[in-house]
Amino acid sequence: MRIAHVRERHAPTGTPYRLAAALPGGHWLDLEPARRRLMRDDPSLPHNDPLFRVPVTTLDAHLAAGARVEGLRVLVDPITTLDGPPGTDEDLALDPQGLDFGPPMLRPTSLRDFYAFERHVATMWGRRGQEVPEAWYRLPIFYFGNVSEVRGPGDPVWRPRDSRELDYELEIAALIDTPAFDLAPERAEEAIGGYTIFNDWSARDLQRDETTVRLGPAKGKDFAASFGPCLVTPDELSDARRDKGYALTATAEVNGRELSRGSWGDIDFSFGEMLARASADARLRPGDLIGSGTVGTGCLLEIKDESGFGRWLEPGDTITLKVDRLGALTNPIVERPDA
Numbered sequence: 001m002r003i004a005h006v007r008e009r010h011a012p013t014g015t016p017y018r019l020a021a022a023l024p025g026g027h028w029l030d031l032e033p034a035r036r037r038l039m040r041d042d043p044s045l046p047h048n049d050p051l052f053r054v055p056v057t058t059l060d061a062h063l064a065a066g067a068r069v070e071g072l073r074v075l076v077d078p079i080t081t082l083d084g085p086p087g088t089d090e091d092l093a094l095d096p097q098g099l100d101f102g103p104p105m106l107r108p109t110s111l112r113d114f115y116a117f118e119r120h121v122a123t124m125w126g127r128r129g130q131e132v133p134e135a136w137y138r139l140p141i142f143y144f145g146n147v148s149e150v151r152g153p154g155d156p157v158w159r160p161r162d163s164r165e166l167d168y169e170l171e172i173a174a175l176i177d178t179p180a181f182d183l184a185p186e187r188a189e190e191a192i193g194g195y196t197i198f199n200d201w202s203a204r205d206l207q208r209d210e211t212t213v214r215l216g217p218a219k220g221k222d223f224a225a226s227f228g229p230c231l232v233t234p235d236e237l238s239d240a241r242r243d244k245g246y247a248l249t250a251t252a253e254v255n256g257r258e259l260s261r262g263s264w265g266d267i268d269f270s271f272g273e274m275l276a277r278a279s280a281d282a283r284l285r286p287g288d289l290i291g292s293g294t295v296g297t298g299c300l301l302e303i304k305d306e307s308g309f310g311r312w313l314e315p316g317d318t319i320t321l322k323v324d325r326l327g328a329l330t331n332p333i334v335e336r337p338d339a
Contacts, residue, residue, distance in 0.1 A: 001073060002231070004021075059106075110144065113142055170250055178191050183279040199227075248263065
């Protein structure tokens with residue numbers, strides 16, 4: 001399944017997102033009208049499945065009720081042959097051309113971002129004239145991000161105050177959809193409800209100052225984190241499994257020009273290993289997000305000069321991250337709003 005938060009592009013300000021699932025042919029299934037239609041056809045459904053007893057609103061609410069992403073399949077599978085408006089009194093099929101998409105989790109419960117691609121790590125340490133620390137090869141390392149500044153597709157991003165060095169970071173994020181504690185690496189990925197694209201924006205000048213005292217990142221990272229356009233369940237990727245990741249190409253474009261290209265399959269720690277580390281002596285909750293760290297070449301700090309791009313991001317730029325089967329996540333850079 002592919003799940004997304006959507007609303008009509010020209011809806012009034014403040015219109016809430018609602019939950020939809022991708023249909024064959026490119027349309028999206030509006031899940032709450034689908035739930036009502038299925039109950040109309042089979043009134044016994046609420047007796048057998050709690051999903052039919054309350055309205056479907058957001059993925060956040062679905063997880064908070066104790067349900068898993070996979071549970072939404074009972075709304076999707078009966079209508080997967082639908083391709084276009086169904087011609088009933090309920091508009092189940094939505095044309096993506098008329099939709100805005102939100103982040104797959106509107107209010108994540110936490111964000112842990114790992115550092116799992118050796119090419120990126122080696123480049124960062126090499127720029128300091130140092131070798132990758134031995135501990136990196138033994139331990140999946142992460143920092144806690146900020147979930148108060150989550151952005152979705154199309155949402156603007158700006159440089160934080162006192163920064164001139166805005167950078168994108170091309171990553172994949174996994175959504176936890178069940179409580180978990182002390183997971184074993186070989187089974188930890190069973191706690192993942194789906195994957196999405198993650199742009200872990202960085203203010204490199206602020207980050208540089210913070211890391212000189214061996215603490216952080218903090219203000220170099222906490223101003224924005226973009227996710228989307230949808231959540232893709234693991235079964236959609238299973239045939240592309242390679243080693244610890246998936247043989248899926250990941251790219252980054254600035255103003256339509258490709259600057260970064262790598263593969264999820266080059267990851268050095270699996271999401272299972274990352275989750276085992278994250279859940280050691282700590283409880284993971286439904287709604288937690290786990291970032292992969294930057295795909296090799298996946299930021300300007302790595303390739304700004306070698307690519308000929310030669311600068312940091314500026315207002316007026318548009319950044320698009322793409323990962324095979326996960327879609328494309330685009331965000332514009334704008335001037336910082338007046339505080």
